Amino acid sequence: MPQTVRGVISRSKKQPVELVDIVIPDPGPGEVVVDITACGVCHTDLTYREGGINDEYPFLLGHEAAGTVESIGPGVTHVAVGDFVILNWRAVCGECRACKRGRPHLCFDTFNATQKMTLTDGTELTPALGIGAFADKTLVHQGQCTKVDPEADPAVAGLLGCGVMAGLGAAINTANIGRDDTVAVIGCGGVGDAAIAGAALVGARTIIAVDTDNRKLDWARSFGATHTINAKELDPVATIQDLTDGFGADVVIDAVGRPETWKQAFYARDLAGTVVLVGVPTPDMTLEMPLVDFFSRGGALKSSWYGDCLPERDFPTLISLYRQGRLPLEKFVSERIGLDAIEDAFHKMHAGEVLRSVVVL
Incomplete structure (x- = not known):
């Protein structure tokens, strides 16, 4: 059954974000529902709100995220229910010319979920970078999930999903x-x-x-x-x-x-x-x-582009280095906030007061 959860959307250009109810469909073939634990507030989210990406409003913001796989659709073999994962916006296709030449970190045809998340009135949402993780839960393609050490702090781990990895x-x-x-x-x-x-x-x-x-x-x-x-x-x-x-x-x-x-x-x-x-x-x-x-x-x-990363290769290694105390990823987390504080976090980020505000759910 589809689920109704909280999500932060940008409804129109340069207007304050809104915390609203959104609908998450059951995962279809190759899709995964992830219960979001933490999500960083990235400048790209502000760029979406400001109209600097495209005009496909309303946007479901948030993409630097970590969480737990709640349910999987038919044909999903990449992750299992209960896996702790970092979300990424480079779900490698394996079939494009870059992938076939052994350069999957440059994949030119990355995947997103096929189904759309919506507002409760049926309005389709455009998820930021194909993720949309300023929400209790989100729907993504299985390739957008990278399993990592579940002992890692989710507020730290999720930052590898975008800016820190870049x-x-x-x-x-x-x-x-x-x-x-x-x-x-x-x-x-x-x-x-x-x-x-x-x-x-x-x-x-x-x-x-x-x-x-x-x-x-x-x-x-x-x-x-x-x-x-x-x-x-x-x-x-x-x-x-x-x-x-x-x-x-x-x-x-x-x-x-x-x-x-x-x-x-x-x-x-x-x-x-x-x-x-x-x-x-x-x-x-x-x-x-x-x-x-x-x-x-x-x-x-x-x-x-995205630090020329290959999530399956890089995320687990960097989390391991962080867990060993050799990579101080925890220093990027300036504050931990709730879903209702994102607009204020945008102001702090724009003013250079924080490295990362992280939404913790």
């Missing part, structure tokens, strides 16, 4: 940072600090954090930054070069995603160095630079 993966998977590398990270919110934590985890020699907010720079130090630069006070490019023997960093990660920060990343790297863009630009942003600079400086210019 930053860690940008450092470890996309940039392939190695021991003794010099690294700079521009933008020290949740994604940037996760990139810093990833660089520290793999043994980078120098990790330089760049931001305009001293509070965020303090956070960056707690995740492993060896040096910090307030970009309001110092030229980031010149200072990064000064801190790397005049050469520039081996890897520079742009966790902001603006033309000016990308240019800083480009010119702050060493010759043949790597730039990774993980911050998400808006469609109106453009970039104009001398083409000869791309040729003469060499190296690699990369974009990182």
Whole structure:
């Protein structure tokens, strides 16, 4: 039987979110109902509310989530009832050209649940990133569930579902940072600090954090930054070069995603160095630079989608490192809130007061 539960929706552009009753259908073929335990408040949810993704309102927000599999539909073999899972928005298809070439982390045809969750009047909801986890329960495709150690704190584990994984993966998977590398990270919110934590985890020699907010720079130090630069006070490019023997960093990660920060990343790297863009630009942003600079400086210019992660490979490993005390994921949780406090959490996030507010159910 379909279930009626609480969920947080965005009904129209730039309007406050609402806590309403929503209807969760029984899982169909390949689908799973997950009882949500915790869900992080990510900037992407705010972008949905602001109309920055598309206009398919109403949205059921929330996607950085962990919970327990409550029921499964026909043909589900990936998870079982009772499994503790992290939800992801990359349910690998196994059939697209990327998957067939052995690159499932780039899957071009990921799955979501086929059925729609609805309001009680039958209005179909668009779940954020195909998940919709600001709710007591949600409906997803089985491939969107990754089983992990049930002893992990759900408020911590769920953050791997988006922002924290994006930053860690940008450092470890996309940039392939190695021991003794010099690294700079521009933008020290949740994604940037996760990139810093990833660089520290793999043994980078120098990790330089760049931001305009001293509070965020303090956070960056707690995740492993060896040096910090307030970009309001110092030229980031010149200072990064000064801190790397005049050469520039081996890897520079742009966790902001603006033309000016990308240019800083480009010119702050060493010759043949790597730039990774993980911050998400808006469609109106453009970039104009001398083409000869791309040729003469060499190296690699990369974009990182979801940290180039493969959830089945990466989530259990990162949870294991967290459980061993080698990866301080718990530091990302700034506060634990209820479903009725999400609008306030958006304001705190926009003001830079928190790394992550986490809804705990």
